[in-house]
Amino acid sequence: MSNIIWSEIWQGTADTLRMTLISTLLAYAVGLPFGVLLVVTDKGHILENKTINFIFGTLANILRSIPFLILLVVLMPFTRLIVGSSIGTTATIVPLTIGTIPIIARMVESSLKEVSAGIIEAARSMGASSWEIITLFMVPEAGPSLILGAAINLATILGYSAMAGCIGGGGLGAIALNYGYYRYQTDVLMITVIILILLIQIFQTLGTRIALKVRHS
Amino acid sequence: MSLEKENNIYTLRNVSKVFGSGDTAVKAIDDVSLDIHRGEIFGIIGMSGAGKSTLVRTLNRLESIDEGSVIFNGLNLGTLSNKKLREARHSIGIIFQNYNLLMQKTILANVMMPLRIAGVPKSERREKAIKMLSIVGLEDRLNAYPAQLSGGQRQRVAIARALATDPEVLLCDEATSALDPKTTGEILKLLKKINSEMKLTIVIITHEMKVVESICDRVAIINYGKLVEIGDVKEIFTRPKTETARNLLMPGAGANDIDISEYKGRCARIVFDGTVSSEPIICNLTRKTGHTVSILSANTKSIGGIGFGQMIIEIPDDEKVYAEIVGFLTEAGVAVDELKSYR
Numbered sequence: 113m114s115n116i117i118w119s120e121i122w123q124g125t126a127d128t129l130r131m132t133l134i135s136t137l138l139a140y141a142v143g144l145p146f147g148v149l150l151v152v153t154d155k156g157h158i159l160e161n162k163t164i165n166f167i168f169g170t171l172a173n174i175l176r177s178i179p180f181l182i183l184l185v186v187l188m189p190f191t192r193l194i195v196g197s198s199i200g201t202t203a204t205i206v207p208l209t210i211g212t213i214p215i216i217a218r219m220v221e222s223s224l225k226e227v228s229a230g231i232i233e234a235a236r237s238m239g240a241s242s243w244e245i246i247t248l249f250m251v252p253e254a255g256p257s258l259i260l261g262a263a264i265n266l267a268t269i270l271g272y273s274a275m276a277g278c279i280g281g282g283g284l285g286a287i288a289l290n291y292g293y294y295r296y297q298t299d300v301l302m303i304t305v306i307i308l309i310l311l312i313q314i315f316q317t318l319g320t321r322i323a324l325k326v327r328h329s
Numbered sequence: 330m331s332l333e334k335e336n337n338i339y340t341l342r343n344v345s346k347v348f349g350s351g352d353t354a355v356k357a358i359d360d361v362s363l364d365i366h367r368g369e370i371f372g373i374i375g376m377s378g379a380g381k382s383t384l385v386r387t388l389n390r391l392e393s394i395d396e397g398s399v400i401f402n403g404l405n406l407g408t409l410s411n412k413k414l415r416e417a418r419h420s421i422g423i424i425f426q427n428y429n430l431l432m433q434k435t436i437l438a439n440v441m442m443p444l445r446i447a448g449v450p451k452s453e454r455r456e457k458a459i460k461m462l463s464i465v466g467l468e469d470r471l472n473a474y475p476a477q478l479s480g481g482q483r484q485r486v487a488i489a490r491a492l493a494t495d496p497e498v499l500l501c502d503e504a505t506s507a508l509d510p511k512t513t514g515e516i517l518k519l520l521k522k523i524n525s526e527m528k529l530t531i532v533i534i535t536h537e538m539k540v541v542e543s544i545c546d547r548v549a550i551i552n553y554g555k556l557v558e559i560g561d562v563k564e565i566f567t568r569p570k571t572e573t574a575r576n577l578l579m580p581g582a583g584a585n586d587i588d589i590s591e592y593k594g595r596c597a598r599i600v601f602d603g604t605v606s607s608e609p610i611i612c613n614l615t616r617k618t619g620h621t622v623s624i625l626s627a628n629t630k631s632i633g634g635i636g637f638g639q640m641i642i643e644i645p646d647d648e649k650v651y652a653e654i655v656g657f658l659t660e661a662g663v664a665v666d667e668l669k670s671y672r
Contacts, residue, residue, distance in 0.1 A: 230429035237389050238443040238494075239418035248442065253433050328474035329432035 130284035148222025199280030256327035263319020372545035479575030481512035
């Protein structure tokens with residue numbers, strides 16, 4: 113066990129967490145409104161608009177159908193443009209964010225669709241504007257479901273961040289590849305896998321707990 | 330005209346609403362004109378699918394108006410801008426069959442919601458919401474969530490919420506249809522109390538005759554999107570002019586319950602109102618004409634102090650006898666309808 117460089121593992125864990133959390137936040141900043149847009153422009157909804165719904169629905173599907181590893185490569189020039197480099201943890205945040213926006217948008221969409229039409233009807237009859245219907249009725253009512261979705265998304269992004277290790281991203285994925293795979297250090301590989309499992313376990317448990325706590329139905 | 334405007338909270342003229350288009354188009358509302366008077370409890374009754382829910386939704390334009398005009402307090406709802414429409418909706422409360430409460434918010438927060446949307450200052454919302462909840466008898470459950478309440482309690486919260494912005498009218502869309510008879514009675518009592526104490530106009534959509542019978546002043550009968558009959562509840566219940574009205578208002582002694590093909594004679598429904606119900610009419614019939622009839626079904630009740638009733642009778646299958654019996658009954662002021670076949 114003497115050849116395990118613990119400091120690097122801890123650094124990798126911190127990098128992974130940083131990448132995951134920042135990417136999730138950024139992806140939600142875009143994915144949440146994106147998901148809302150998909151719902152409210154749908155047929156029969158408050159801002160029904162066939163064209164916008166079709167454009168954004170198609171965009172989400174195209175982005176989602178590109179394998180993440182390919183997206184990493186395709187986005188390299190764009191990443192370099194934004195952060196000045198296409199390798200390292202900060203650079204990984206760009207494709208991680210872009211790759212998960214459509215996943216989040218679809219997840220948000222399905223959570224918001226659980227809100228009953230009756231609630232929206234009640235909101236409209238109170239004289240609520242579309243903005244009020246979204247912010248005061250739809251999003252709060254879908255709250256527990258949105259939180260559960262966020263826990264799943266965090267786990268997905270964590271997995272993607274490890275994948276980014278293949279093409280020069282930092283974090284646990286890179287350590288697992290560089291030490292565990294290329295240098296045949298199975299113990300390092302195992303340790304990184306265990307840490308990843310623990311992280312996902314923590315995210316999922318926290319997400320479920322919070323969702324249960326805020327759910328009243 | 331000005332008097333009419335003052336007396337009518339709603340004036341509907343030739344309102345039509347079509348769902349779908351082309352061959353599959355369905356006229357959910359077909360050329361309906363009616364007035365709803367200020368301060369009354371107005372019932373709209375019809376079988377399910379008759380278009381009454383669509384009709385009530387045109388009263389706050391949850392449903393767009395294809396043709397005709399819905400005038401609320403002098404405002405033509407169909408032509409209002411979105412902003413003006415949202416303002417008008419603060420004056421139109423509505424409650425639903427499924428309550429439609431926010432499940433993730435306390436009942437206090439639920440009742441505060443319309444106040445927030447109406448732009449009531451934050452400091453006043455809480456106090457007003459508590460006042461509304463005490464009117465419906467839930468002042469001790471402020472921090473409960475809807476899931477913790479019974480159906481009747483949830484509908485009370487919905488009523489408090491609908492009344493929070495001091496509307497001029499309360500629309501009730503099958504508000505008691507999901508409730509048991511006892512709870513229905515309690516909610517109706519509450520609505521009646523609100524109507525008389527707050528001088529609030531109430532429009533009730535229902536398929537239950539009992540609801541109309543117990544609290545409505547006037548009633549409109551809707552069938553296949555058309556207005557079939559309208560008038561005072563007493564008047565319509567005692568002298569229903571149409572078959573639809575009779576079937577709807579008196580299901581307890583309706584042709585629906587009797588398979589007339591089982592009987593050899595001719596079956597007829599006779600309807601009598603308070604003026605003749607005190608007379609032993611069937612007995613007199615036998616004495617005077619010498620013919621006998623058998624009573625297959627009878628139903629009498631008191632509505633607003635006037636007894637009325639109806640019977641399904643079997644008359645011997647003989648043209649002359651039949652004519653004599655019908656002649657006697659008609660002369661006695663009783664409406665007679667022959668029941669042709671089982672529906």
